[in-house]
Amino acid sequence: MRDILSVLQQVEPELSKSERILAALxxxxxxxxxxxxxxxxxxxxxxxxxxxxxxxxxxxxxxxTAFKMQVAQVTFGGTxxxxxxxxxxxxxxVADSLLAQLQAAAVKTREALDMKAVVGAAETIAGSNxxxxxxxxxxxxxxxxxxxxxxxxxxxxxxxxxxxAMQLMQAATLKPGDVVLALSVSGxxxxxxxxxxAARTYGATVIALTRPDRxxxxxxxxxxxxxxxxxDNILRPSTSRYAFLFVTDLLATLVAMHLGDGARENLRRxxxxxxxxxxxxxxxxxxx
Amino acid sequence: MRDILSVLQQVEPELSKSERILAALxxxxxxxxxxxxxxxxxxxxxxxxxxxxxxxxxxxxxxxTAFKMQVAQVTFGGTxxxxxxxxxxxxxxVADSLLAQLQAAAVKTREALDMKAVVGAAETIAGSNxxxxxxxxxxxxxxxxxxxxxxxxxxxxxxxxxxxAMQLMQAATLKPGDVVLALSVSGxxxxxxxxxxAARTYGATVIALTRPDRxxxxxxxxxxxxxxxxxDNILRPSTSRYAFLFVTDLLATLVAMHLGDGARENLRRxxxxxxxxxxxxxxxxxxx
DNA sequence: ACCACTATGTAAATCTTTTACAAAAATGGA
DNA sequence: TCCATTTTTGTAAAAGATTTACATAGTGGT
Numbered sequence: 001m002r003d004i005l006s007v008l009q010q011v012e013p014e015l016s017k018s019e020r021i022l023a024a025l026x027x028x029x030x031x032x033x034x035x036x037x038x039x040x041x042x043x044x045x046x047x048x049x050x051x052x053x054x055x056x057x058x059x060x061x062x063x064x065t066a067f068k069m070q071v072a073q074v075t076f077g078g079t080x081x082x083x084x085x086x087x088x089x090x091x092x093x094v095a096d097s098l099l100a101q102l103q104a105a106a107v108k109t110r111e112a113l114d115m116k117a118v119v120g121a122a123e124t125i126a127g128s129n130x131x132x133x134x135x136x137x138x139x140x141x142x143x144x145x146x147x148x149x150x151x152x153x154x155x156x157x158x159x160x161x162x163x164x165a166m167q168l169m170q171a172a173t174l175k176p177g178d179v180v181l182a183l184s185v186s187g188x189x190x191x192x193x194x195x196x197x198a199a200r201t202y203g204a205t206v207i208a209l210t211r212p213d214r215x216x217x218x219x220x221x222x223x224x225x226x227x228x229x230x231x232d233n234i235l236r237p238s239t240s241r242y243a244f245l246f247v248t249d250l251l252a253t254l255v256a257m258h259l260g261d262g263a264r265e266n267l268r269r270x271x272x273x274x275x276x277x278x279x280x281x282x283x284x285x286x287x288x
Numbered sequence: 289m290r291d292i293l294s295v296l297q298q299v300e301p302e303l304s305k306s307e308r309i310l311a312a313l314x315x316x317x318x319x320x321x322x323x324x325x326x327x328x329x330x331x332x333x334x335x336x337x338x339x340x341x342x343x344x345x346x347x348x349x350x351x352x353t354a355f356k357m358q359v360a361q362v363t364f365g366g367t368x369x370x371x372x373x374x375x376x377x378x379x380x381x382v383a384d385s386l387l388a389q390l391q392a393a394a395v396k397t398r399e400a401l402d403m404k405a406v407v408g409a410a411e412t413i414a415g416s417n418x419x420x421x422x423x424x425x426x427x428x429x430x431x432x433x434x435x436x437x438x439x440x441x442x443x444x445x446x447x448x449x450x451x452x453a454m455q456l457m458q459a460a461t462l463k464p465g466d467v468v469l470a471l472s473v474s475g476x477x478x479x480x481x482x483x484x485x486a487a488r489t490y491g492a493t494v495i496a497l498t499r500p501d502r503x504x505x506x507x508x509x510x511x512x513x514x515x516x517x518x519x520d521n522i523l524r525p526s527t528s529r530y531a532f533l534f535v536t537d538l539l540a541t542l543v544a545m546h547l548g549d550g551a552r553e554n555l556r557r558x559x560x561x562x563x564x565x566x567x568x569x570x571x572x573x574x575x576x
Numbered sequence: 577a578c579c580a581c582t583a584t585g586t587a588a589a590t591c592t593t594t595t596a597c598a599a600a601a602a603t604g605g606a
Numbered sequence: 607t608c609c610a611t612t613t614t615t616g617t618a619a620a621a622g623a624t625t626t627a628c629a630t631a632g633t634g635g636t
Contacts, residue, residue, distance in 0.1 A: 016614060034357050038593060048616045053594065064593065065353075065623095069322050072360035089545060091407050091538075098537050099398045102530075103391060110387045119379050138437045142430060146529075149426045241434075242390075245529065249386050250379075257377060304583060326624060336585045341625065352624065353592095 004070040007059050015058065018047045022055045026071065034072045038064045105228055105239035109246055117224045118247070121207045122254035124222065125151070128179040128205075131158045134167045134192055135183035143183050143209075143244045150252040154259055167195035176203035185226075185240045187214025196220070209247055292358040295347050303346070306335045310343045314359065322360045326352045393516055393527035397534055405512045406535070409495045410542035412510065413439070416467040416493075419446045422455045422480055423471035431471050431497075431532045438540040442547055455483035464491035473514075473528045475502025484508070497535055 008023055015023060025045050026033055033041055042049040056067035125131055131151055135144030141162035148160035161167050168191075171180070180199045184192060187210040196206050196219040208220030217223040224247060228240050296311055303311060313333050314321055321329055330337045344355035413419055419439055423432030429450035436448035449455050456479075462468070468487045472480060475498040484494050484507040496508035505511040514531050 018615070034361075035354070037591090039591095049593070050595085050617090051615065054615090066323070069356065069360045072357045073322075091403055091410075091542060094541055094545075095398055095401060095403070095406075095538050098534065098541065099394055102394050102534060102537075106387055106390050106394075110383055113383060115379055115383070118383075122379075142434055142437065145433070146430055149430065241533065242530070245533070246386065246390060249390075250383050253382055253386065254379060257382075306584070325622090327622095337624070338586090338626085339584060342584090 004059060004061075004067070004074055011058060015055075018045070018051050019055045019058065021045045021047060022052060030071050030074070034068055101239045102242050105242045106246055108228065109226060109243040112225070112227065113247070113250075114225060117222050118250060119254065121222050121224060122251055122258060124179055124205055124207060125156070125181070125251065126255045126258035127177075128156065129177035130174070131156050131179050131181060132170055132174070132199075132204075133158065133160045133181045133183065134162075134195060135160070136162050136164060136167075136189060136192065137185070139185050139238060139241045139244060140183040140189075142241065143248055144181075146245065146248055147181055147183070147252075150248060151255065154252070154256050156255070164191040164195065167192060168198055171195045171198035171204070172202065174199050174202045174204035178204040180204050180206045182206055182208040182210065182216055182220060183244065184208070184210040184214075184216045185238070185244075187211035187216045189216060192216065193219055209244065292347060292349075292355070292362055299346060303343075306333070306339050307343045307346065309333045309335060310340060318359050318362075322356055389527045390530050393530045394534055396516065397514060397531040400513070400515065401535070401538075402513060405510050406538060407542065409510050409512060410539055410546060412467055412493055412495060413444070413469070413539065414543045414546035415465075416444065417465035418462070419444050419467050419469060420458055420462070420487075420492075421446065421448045421469045421471065422450075422483060423448070424450050424452060424455075424477060424480065425473070427473050427526060427529045427532060428471040428477075430529065431536055432469075434533065434536055435469055435471075438536060439543065442540070442544050444543070452479040452483065455480060456486055459483045459486035459492070460490065462487050462490045462492035466492040468492050468494045470494055470496040470498065470504055470508060471532065472496070472498040472502075472504045473526070473532075475499035475504045477504060480504065481507055497532065 005027075008026065012020075012023060022041075022045050025041070032044070036044075038049050038052050042052050045052070053064055056064050059067060059070075061067035061070060131147075133144040133147035135141045135147075144160040144162055148158045151158040159170070161170050174180070178199075180196060182192060182196055193215050196208075196216065199206055200219065205222075206220045208217050208223045209226065210216045210220075210223065211227055212223060212225035217225065226240065226243050226247065228243055293314075296314065300308075300311060310329075310333050313329070320332070324332075326337045326340050330340050333340070341352055344352050347355060347358075349355035349358060419435075421432040421435035423429045423435075432448040432450055436446045439446040447458070449458050459468070466487075468484060470480060470484055481503050484496075484504065487494055488507065493510075494508045496505050496511045497514065498504045498508075498511065499515055500511060500513035505513065512535060514528065514535065516528050516531055
């Protein structure tokens with residue numbers, strides 16, 4: 001995803017004085033730039049219109065209009081998410097920066113998604129006898145539990161196993177028709193790999209949601225590849241959880257569509273029980 | 289968030305023949321519209337330029353340029369996320385639709401965020417003696433576990449309690465300086481409310497991450513309000529988990545910044561142990 | 577079939593952006 | 607420090623895009 005603001009960051013050193021003024025304006029009020037004509041922008045920056053055109057060209061845009069489009073695409077909703085300075089300590093900037101990361105992760109995941117693998121995975125899960133989600137460590141175990149939470153509602157027999165020893169034990173009980181959904185951010189959780197090998201030995205199908213070309217994906221019948229940079233600020237949270245969650249949502253939705261009325265009926269029952277237990281006219285979504 | 293494509297959906301019935309052609313073009317190739325001039329668009333649609341202008345006006349835009357900006361903002365990266373037809377069964381459309389929901393949820397959450405409450409919450413958590421995360425049901429229990437996973441790494445004493453009886457028992461052991469982070473999508477989890485009352489009785493501070501003006505928020509010292517529509521397709525996953533996760537990320541980041549070097553050192557240790565246990569040059573993020 | 581109304585297109589007018597060129601500022605070497 | 611050269615910036619004219627005004631075609635009702 002090439003975005004104009006990272007281009008700006010790159011070429012900033014070789015900008016001239018007037019161009020720097022424009023760069024600052026872009027950072028501070030991208031929204032204004034998106035909505036104003038070149039004359040207004042020039043006036044506000046105290047430079048001439050051609051300087052603005054040249055600035056756009058330097059940023060790799062054909063024309064001022066093309067430049068505006070790029071900026072518009074990046075500012076989404078009038079706010080400056082992607083402008084967010086990742087090193088600022090201002091809470092608003094931190095929030096914007098996190099939002100930018102979230103969005104970038106989601107968009108990138110969707111763009112890189114191997115839809116064939118996803119559809120195949122959904123079909124396999126929909127036809128499975130037992131779905132066992134394996135995931136250990138922060139993100140993966142969270143997603144593993146989420147998989148269980150999501151699929152049992154559709155009427156599928158689902159278990160989430162986050163402990164390596166238990167994964168191995170569960171694997172030993174699997175049969176053809178059973179499916180293991182292997183979750184690993186790094187793709188090299190070697191203990192999980194052992195469990196997957198066992199699962200395959202006993203005829204279970206392995207679907208991996210992991211980084212491609214790593215041990216875990218090698219062991220899978222179907223790999224849904226996720227390849228995300230984690231960012232290098234150790235204080236910052238990892239964005240991969242959003243990617244995993246998104247794919248989980250997608251799988252659950254596709255499986256639900258496959259199952260059709262059966263799934264709908266199960267969801268209705270779960271919701272009915274929940275509503276009864278709490279509040280007769282609780283219109284909330286399933287779960288809390 | 290007013291977006292041009294939902295406006296289109298709204299006014300579609302009252303569009304004329306030529307305008308419908310333009311509407312179809314917008315849906316099928318928004319990217320082209322963003323990059324082309326009015327003449328090209330007119331030519332491709334087989335209508336005259338003024339018709340295009342009129343079409344833009346009908347969609348509530350001042351000018352063709354303004355219209356293009358709106359489209360650009362919504363298409364972000366050349367893809368048609370917000371165009372995604374929510375009722376289509378095509379996997380690509382489902383994925384786009386989910387992504388659109390995710391993005392909308394994230395942006396809306398960020399826009400509506402009461403930053404004062406967030407900063408206050410972060411300060412309170414950073415200075416806490418014990419942090420107890422309470423959450424039950426699908427989303428909330430996931431987030432509760434995630435809170436624990438996130439904050440223990442910063443060196444905070446953190447527990448996640450998803451069982452109502454245990455919440456009440458834990459509450460009875462709390463003291464001033466302890467903090468309860470109450471997570472509830474609906475805001476009317478009455479059993480959690482009991483636990484929160486108990487926690488307050490014993491002097492703990494209650495921070496609620498929930499829908500505003502509901503029982504849970506009334507019981508909180510600090511409420512971070514989240515108010516999201518859940519969508520009405522029962523097969524579709526709820527978007528609130530993204531909102532909750534985003535706020536959790538934000539809180540964790542702000543707390544980490546508050547704690548400064550202490551937090552960094554703890555993260556380094558966690559990472560070091562993990563790396564050692566797995567792979568000497570494992571550069572992955574913390575956890576898997 | 578005619579009238580009134582709406583929808584659409586043509587051509588001129590207006591406004592925006594770009595190009596070409598010239599002036600000013602900055603750079604660097606003697 | 608000064609001059610020559612290069613780079614940056616601005617002015618004004620040209621090119622291009624969009625909009626307005628008006629005319630024509632189409633549509634539905636009587």
